[in-house]
Amino acid sequence: TQLLEQSPQFLSIQEGENLTVYCNSSSVFSSLQWYRQEPGEGPVLLVTVVTGGEVKKLKRLTFQFGDARKDSSLHITAAQTGDTGLYLCAGAKSRGTSYGKLTFGQGTILTVHP
Amino acid sequence: DTGVSQNPRHKITKRGQNVTFRCDPISEHNRLYWYRQTLGQGPEFLTYFQNEAQLEKSRLLSDRFSAERPKGSFSTLEIQRTEQGDSAMYLCASSLIGLSYEQYFGPGTRLTVT
Numbered sequence: 001t002q003l004l005e006q007s008p009q010f011l012s013i014q015e016g017e018n019l020t021v022y023c024n025s026s027s028v029f030s031s032l033q034w035y036r037q038e039p040g041e042g043p044v045l046l047v048t049v050v051t052g053g054e055v056k057k058l059k060r061l062t063f064q065f066g067d068a069r070k071d072s073s074l075h076i077t078a079a080q081t082g083d084t085g086l087y088l089c090a091g092a093k094s095r096g097t098s099y100g101k102l103t104f105g106q107g108t109i110l111t112v113h114p
Numbered sequence: 115d116t117g118v119s120q121n122p123r124h125k126i127t128k129r130g131q132n133v134t135f136r137c138d139p140i141s142e143h144n145r146l147y148w149y150r151q152t153l154g155q156g157p158e159f160l161t162y163f164q165n166e167a168q169l170e171k172s173r174l175l176s177d178r179f180s181a182e183r184p185k186g187s188f189s190t191l192e193i194q195r196t197e198q199g200d201s202a203m204y205l206c207a208s209s210l211i212g213l214s215y216e217q218y219f220g221p222g223t224r225l226t227v228t
Binding site for chain 1: 145158
């Protein structure tokens with residue numbers, strides 16, 4: 001059972017287009033992380049959101065944490081070919097048996113064509 | 115470079131052989147995590163250490179898997195009697211205790227069991 005569901009799984013767009021990736025769960029997380037991973041490499045941390053309703057911007061990337069802390073979204077404006085990669089969301093819990101580990105979604109493979 | 119490092123980057127082994135991977139975390143990080151990632155999936159948690167203590171192990175970690183962090187610095191992950199199903203990317207991450215959700219990943223070790 002996937003605790004974090006990402007959609008879409010695949011996204012193929014032209015350079016300059018906008019896109020949104022969604023990360024949904026029935027569980028509440030104390031924080032949610034977004035990572036970007038290139039083939040053959042480890043995930044690279046992009047952002048952490050911890051407060052319900054929080055919005056963070058990183059250049060052309062906008063991250064939002066849902067009010068109930070069960071979902072998040074990543075929006076990219078004017079995509080570039082360098083944005084191509086696997087985008088992963090990961091949730092963390094603050095207590096209980098899940099404390100200390102990240103639960104990942106299955107990822108969204110983004111391909112930006114020139 | 116003060117990031118997380120992993121060795122080797124690639125390992126090809128025959129079924130039934132034992133393999134050992136090493137992870138060197140970011141020097142001031144006292145938490146160290148191991149994850150496994152198969153093609154098309156997000157990373158799955160295997161185990162984590164706080165200093166030298168192993169605090170949690172996933173059910174994914176069969177008896178053939180063992181991890182150590184003897185001095186609270188680097189860690190090793192050993193797989194005995196490898197099986198083809200063990201083929202995956204093995205990722206190591208580290209964090210500070212107070213910011214355990216902000217985990218920084220190494221480049222991974224790609225294991226292929228033939």
